[in-house]
Amino acid sequence: MASKAITSTIRRALSKPHGVVSRRHHLSTAAAAATDYEDESIMMKGVRISGRPLYLDMQATTPIDPRVFDAMNDSGINEYGNPHSRTHLYGWEAENAVEVARIQVAKLIGASPKEIIFMSGATEANNTAVKGVMHFYKDTKKHVITTQTEHKCVLDSCRHLQQEGFEVTYLPVKTDGLVDLEMLREAIRPDTGLVSIMAVNNEIGVVQPMEEIGQICKEHNVPFHTDAAQAIGKIPVDVKKWNIGLMSMSAHKIYGPKGVGALFVRRRPRIRLEPLMNGGGQERGLRSGTAATQQILGFGAACDLAMKEMEYDEKWIKGLQERLLNGIREKLDGVVVNGSMESRYSGNLNLSFAYVEGESLLMGLKEVAVSSGSACTSASLEPSYVLRALGVDEDMAHTSIRFGIGRFTTKEEIDKAVELTVKQVVKLREMSPLYEMVKEGIDIKNIQWSQH
Amino acid sequence: MVSRSEVLSLCRAMLRAGRQYPHYNLREYTKRRTLDGFRMNKNLTDQSKVNEAYAEAKAQLVVLERSVKFHSLYPPKTKNIMEVKLQ
Numbered sequence: 011m012a013s014k015a016i017t018s019t020i021r022r023a024l025s026k027p028h029g030v031v032s033r034r035h036h037l038s039t040a041a042a043a044a045t046d047y048e049d050e051s052i053m054m055k056g057v058r059i060s061g062r063p064l065y066l067d068m069q070a071t072t073p074i075d076p077r078v079f080d081a082m083n084d085s086g087i088n089e090y091g092n093p094h095s096r097t098h099l100y101g102w103e104a105e106n107a108v109e110v111a112r113i114q115v116a117k118l119i120g121a122s123p124k125e126i127i128f129m130s131g132a133t134e135a136n137n138t139a140v141k142g143v144m145h146f147y148k149d150t151k152k153h154v155i156t157t158q159t160e161h162k163c164v165l166d167s168c169r170h171l172q173q174e175g176f177e178v179t180y181l182p183v184k185t186d187g188l189v190d191l192e193m194l195r196e197a198i199r200p201d202t203g204l205v206s207i208m209a210v211n212n213e214i215g216v217v218q219p220m221e222e223i224g225q226i227c228k229e230h231n232v233p234f235h236t237d238a239a240q241a242i243g244k245i246p247v248d249v250k251k252w253n254i255g256l257m258s259m260s261a262h263k264i265y266g267p268k269g270v271g272a273l274f275v276r277r278r279p280r281i282r283l284e285p286l287m288n289g290g291g292q293e294r295g296l297r298s299g300t301a302a303t304q305q306i307l308g309f310g311a312a313c314d315l316a317m318k319e320m321e322y323d324e325k326w327i328k329g330l331q332e333r334l335l336n337g338i339r340e341k342l343d344g345v346v347v348n349g350s351m352e353s354r355y356s357g358n359l360n361l362s363f364a365y366v367e368g369e370s371l372l373m374g375l376k377e378v379a380v381s382s383g384s385a386c387t388s389a390s391l392e393p394s395y396v397l398r399a400l401g402v403d404e405d406m407a408h409t410s411i412r413f414g415i416g417r418f419t420t421k422e423e424i425d426k427a428v429e430l431t432v433k434q435v436v437k438l439r440e441m442s443p444l445y446e447m448v449k450e451g452i453d454i455k456n457i458q459w460s461q462h
Numbered sequence: 463m464v465s466r467s468e469v470l471s472l473c474r475a476m477l478r479a480g481r482q483y484p485h486y487n488l489r490e491y492t493k494r495r496t497l498d499g500f501r502m503n504k505n506l507t508d509q510s511k512v513n514e515a516y517a518e519a520k521a522q523l524v525v526l527e528r529s530v531k532f533h534s535l536y537p538p539k540t541k542n543i544m545e546v547k548l549q
Contacts, residue, residue, distance in 0.1 A: 062542045076488060076532075079529060080528060
């Protein structure tokens with residue numbers, strides 16, 4: 011025992027300190043490798059992982075592109091004035107910089123810069139759009155239409171409106187995640203004040219038929235709001251073609267900084283709304299408060315970059331998605347893709363693995379940073395409401411994993427993710443009695459379980 | 463007028479700079495993007511377009527070198543899984 015303590019202290023003393031990025035040469039067996047990793051591995055929440063996990067959760071957030079970072083630094087250090095100060099150079103410089111960013115954002119979506127209002131993120135933009143429009147027209151318009159798969163902030167704002175006395179219709183979606191256009195047409199009433207349907211779903215990645223929905227809203231003269239946080243910079247967005255009245259955008263989904271977003275508010279024909287933040291009347295009176303200059307510049311640079319790189323990124327990400335799906339399907343059966351495969355953004359792949367228990371699958375995938383159907387939306391173990399709206403069975407909803415592929419993902423990372431996922435699923439299925447029964451040909455759903 | 467050797471040396475400079483990133487994803491992305499970017503413009507015949515592309519790449523090299531310096535000031539404290547298993 012004493013000799014063991016001595017050798018371990020000697021080893022620790024001789025090993026290189028943390029923070030040194032160097033190549034270490036590991037030899038032979040797994041046992042030796044396991045003890046060598048002790049010094050550089052991460053211990054968190056009771057789990058030991060041998061290095062930083064590979065990041066496949068691009069729908070949650072994205073790393074800041076170094077080119078975007080570069081655009082933010084200069085203003086933070088030198089041009090630190092308040093853009094609303096009209097009397098000195100610092101204010102003028104900052105205002106110019108914000109206006110340049112505004113033009114960059116507007117160009118990405120095909121809007122005019124006067125229609126962009128900077129906010130603190132897509133959540134604030136969604137809140138402002140839903141509550142602001144309905145409060146403005148509260149005397150004549152009492153009805154809101156949205157879908158069951160919207161983002162939590164839209165659903166929560168609608169619930170808040172319901173408590174105030176408005177009526178909300180939550181449209182169901184088909185099993186592929188798309189909205190039924192006939193149902194939408196029937197749901198519109200003369201007193202409908204807003205239709206809110208997100209362009210690309212953050213959990214399943216399906217792209218709604220935006221042009222058709224915009225057409226329906228135009229026919230009935232109802233403002234069309236969309237949460238496009240996951241859509242801008244990834245699929246071509248054109249507010250005129252889609253006939254959009256309000257659009258929420260977020261910077262940190264397109265390789266920009268966190269804490270900034272924007273709301274597009276159409277000017278011709280004008281959409282009026284009541285501001286959520288009252289104050290000095292900045293941003294056309296719709297969002298008072300000092301503009302977060304550094305973040306806004308980052309947002310502008312990210313949009314500019316996204317416009318230039320959209321085609322290249324799309325090709326790369328599509329290739330990686332195919333590699334991931336084919337790699338998993340080759341080795342495993344019982345893999346279901348949640349949501350339509352045709353109308354989908356390629357960077358989002360939501361898979362359910364049959365006959366596998368969800369929590370244990372996640373626990374085994376600690377070296378891959380992915381998100382699951384349940385953990386995304388609630389701290390409880392309830393499966394995600396989006397998957398439930400799709401009609402996915404409870405057990406399949408629990409084992410859903412969302413892979414998010416992005417600009418910086420490499421082929422090797424995808425191969426490793428395939429390897430780790432397949433290994434974990436095979437291990438769990440070997441232990442599972444249900445899988446044995448299925449292999450023997452027994453239909454699980456029709457079993458009469460006996461009481462003890 | 464931009465010569466072939468100037469274009470090649472610019473490409474080499476960008477690749478060399480990108481290799482200095484301590485971050486796995488950025489290193490790989492820079493390598494891939496630089497090579498693909500130069501390959502996409504490989505068959506340009508119009509000299510003014512070639513000059514334009516060259517100037518754009520030169521500006522990007524400045525940004526790249528600056529951001530490599532900046533990112534090297536904040537290296538990751540533990541290695542990425544991809545780098546660990548490579549050994």
